Amino acid sequence: MNLDQLVAIDMHVHAEVSCCQPPDLFGKEFDDAADKYFGTVLKRGRRPTIPETIEHYRERKIGFVMFTVDCEANLGRRRIPNEEIAEFAQKNSDIMIAFASIDPHKGKMGVREARKLIEEYGVRGFKFHPTMQAFFANDRLAYPLYELIAEYKLTAVFHSGHSGMGSGMRGGGGLRLKYSEPIHLDDVAADFPDMSIVIAHPSWPWQEQALSIALHKPNVYIDLSGWSPKYFSPELIRHANTVLKRKMLFGSDFPLIQPDRWLEDFKQVGFRDEVQPLILKQNAIGLLGLGDQI
Template sequence: MIDPKTVAAIDVHVHAEVSCHDPEDPVMGKFFDAATSYFKAPRQRPTIQETIDYYRQQNMAFCLFTVDCEAGVGAKRIRNEEIAELARDNSDVVIPFASIDPHKGKLGAREARDLIENWGVKGFKFHPPMQDCSPADRMGYPIYEVIAEHKLPAIFHTGHSGMGTGLKGGGGIKLKYGQPILVDEVAVDFPDINFILAHPGWPWTDESLSMALHKANVFIDLSGWSPKYFPPQIIQYANTQLSHKMLFGSDFPLIRPDAWIEAAKKVGFKDEVLQAIIKDNAVKLLGL
């Protein structure tokens, strides 16, 4: 099990992009190509095991997930069970999250229950633009009901999406589904879920801040951007009313966690706030 006292940081936003068993899906590969150009990141993605080894070397714990967008873009997902198995074997650093396309409805709810009760999954990840649906679409509610029953957290992509950036028609990705306020209704309907709004949420950053101020069960992870590019209100609210609501996330492998932390030291976070962001807030939220 993860010992918060022994790790330097907890990264709540890490992607599993290459299975240890299956080849890269060619449809997803096109999105990886575009994201590589957008983030100026290496095209060669690490396997899940290589990701685990990297984070252990960094002395960091992390939440690991794939993105199930089989209905939205037609890309075959990495199996949630593979992530759960590797997390079980590397429980000193890995916190397994699962991803289930909301289009799977009640069948997805059955999968969610199995993953929680039999595979030890500790949270869920949703990417509405890639999944081609609003977070508040009722087809996803059976899945949310299972998550709420077990009082687990759920991460929702918000804001601009690097996935599809530069492709014709954005690769079919609709940015409107990344508007943070679309999660607001779900946060009302499921108060037992802690909702984590991923990324600064640009160009709707203020919506994320408003929701985190308004609702006790809404948090923000600061992944996907180097802190040197954060809108100034992120720093302002982190240092004041939302010091307990901000979480460290990198978006690895597109952004390295050590590079994120080094940049965060230079943008004006108070020392005690940065410590809370890097580890302490996640310890409380994840119940470590």
């Protein structure tokens, strides 16, 4: 990445539309419910393609980490290929980093895929969504994947807390919030100290758990995606300004939340001047091992 040119690094950007396969409309109701929950306003009346997302971020001089969510086993919805995202990142390495997503239920085949993605496609981390993938983060079925991620000293991002996915749907779309209680990540952080862990989103209604784990475990970070900063709790802002100032990361949750809106609100809610550059870019540089590029 051209770090000197970037104003920020967004650690939480979703790939929503594939350029190499037709859209899978199975489960579209989940997208519609999420758009309603977040009040999402989509340009062109649809979710952006990967090239459109790259253009969006390059115009703003914001680097970003992109991933899909593999929930094929639980929802039956075809994922966007990890290889597609990685290939776009290879061609746009000045602005984009690829993470992959592999459902832990895929077992040894999932581990084989993960190794190939690391070694042949250069992915830098992995995204897990316990609610959509229907597993507890400390379930041993996921440990072979964690072992591989730790072997390469890469990063794992975990959705935490409430989920806009399924919100308002009958029965919550069958999704269960219990899987994303952050406390399960305490086991993972203890068992895999060589794997960096990012607890994604303010973890309401379990915010204190996430803060405690990040304070206790050196390999745990928090990304602030999925919420406008104006809704952050005073306790979250207080910890970000003090003892966790090097553990907090900018993330938007694009396209559900636009980086422009997040960054504008971020300026208004009481983050200290000296802390803002850490959250917006410097902490991500350290986490992703990009310091030698400065």
